[in-house]
């Protein structure tokens with residue numbers, strides 16, 4: 001077998017095209033500009049980050065909290081916003097026994113200061129620089145697949161796609177517990193209405209809206225197959241959510257014929 | 272520049288001095304991967320070390336017939352979790368390099384699935400690194416890098432390349448996949464070499 005270890009074939013996943021465009025990361029002081037309930041179990045937090053160099057859609061940051069006794073806790077959060085500027089939005093789901101998420105969801109308020117490190121991650125990113133390629137009919141379609149709070153970086157991509165009037169065909173498959181649990185519900189609806197290039201597909205796992213054609217159920221391979229851009233169209237795929245969700249979906253995608261190298265994943269933890 | 276965060280007290284967790292700065296102790300085993308988990312059949316698995324002059328190869332049976340070490344160690348992931356006292360079994364890189372002659376000082380680890388990560392050779396020798404195929408008494412699960420992963424526990428865990436298939440010696444240090452995408456060239460958890 002000829003292999004990468006012998007330096008011949010098997011190319012590594014292409015280094016991110018955005019690599020050079022992504023600003024350097026560093027520690028910054030963030031002031032909470034506003035907070036709001038995103039869902040019954042989650043909050044959206046808008047931060048004004050001193051010296052933030054801007055970020056690409058899909059990147060994340062680390063938040064560090066320090067207790068009076070010097071104890072610190074650091075967690076990663078995807079960024080729901082993108083582009084230049086010092087305003088950064090995150091959205092946090094509360095884990096019942098969590099250390100950091102209940103603080104961010106219930107306790108943080110406007111004017112509080114947090115330490116953040118970022119922007120981080122140059123692989124799980126999408127940039128609308130493919131606009132030229134789209135115009136030339138060369139851009140590969142993009143399939144986004146989110147479980148719960150995993151929609152945060154994918155929303156950033158959909159938003160950047162809309163803002164750039166990018167013609168790349170985008171489809172977002174979003175699995176949520178119930179209609180109340182949809183993050184960025186209004187924004188997503190508006191984006192889908194405004195652009196023929198974005199299609200939104202929701203899957204409800206616990207409770208669906210009245211009159212919804214299918215009963216609530218976890219995503220299956222069949223549902224996935226029916227709701228994503230077919231492998232034959234060679235979509236670039238971004239999958240984000242709990243580790244268990246991402247593992248299941250990514251395995252099915254490979255079984256359905258998607259090229260593993262076209263699938264980028266962000267695993268949030270849990271099972 | 273650290274300051275106290277209003278209203279945050281943290282769980283009153285035991286401070287453990289085995290925990291590097293910025294790390295949280297976990298009991299489960301989180302997963303950091305950039306894509307789908309590759310399925311690698313041990314019947315087709317092969318491990319190679321390529322130097323400036325030769326290629327050394329082991330298939331699964333040859334590999335698992337080498338001297339096997341029991342390794343008890345703490346592991347630290349760049350995404351801020353650590354596990355203490357994990358137990359592994361695998362082949363020491365000292366054993367593998369007994370048969371290898373090289374003047375080159377840097378290593379690129381290559382994985383099934385195409386991922387790469389760079390490590391200086393002297394950080395892999397003298398009992399510092401293994402190719403591990405058992406975790407906690409069981410064959411290593413694909414999610415965690417099975418059938419075999421590099422185990423370099425004194426560096427952040429992305430350096431412990433999952434699904435490892437071989438090492439290529441290099442004249443100079445070069446960033447691998449993870450390093451090109453933002454992670455530190457070296458990755459010492461005690462000095463928080465997380466990102467560049």
Ligand SMILES: Cc1cc2nc3c(=O)[nH]c(=O)nc-3n(C[C@H](O)[C@H](O)[C@H](O)COP(=O)(O)OP(=O)(O)OC[C@H]3O[C@@H](n4cnc5c(N)ncnc54)[C@H](O)[C@@H]3O)c2cc1C
Nearest residue numbers: 075076077078091092093098099100101149152268269270
């Ligand atoms: C790159 C990255 C981006 C992330 N982005 C977001 C985001 O945008 N929004 C968001 O809400 N979270 C996000 N997370 C998860 C986040 O970092 C924390 O893990 C989460 O908020 C839990 O922290 P905690 O301190 O409340 O819980 P902890 O005290 O750390 O953990 C409590 C328990 O819950 C388990 N657990 C941890 N994460 C999960 C999970 N996702 N699902 C189920 N169980 C879990 C732990 O293993 C532990 O047993 C992201 C994680 C990563 C790695």
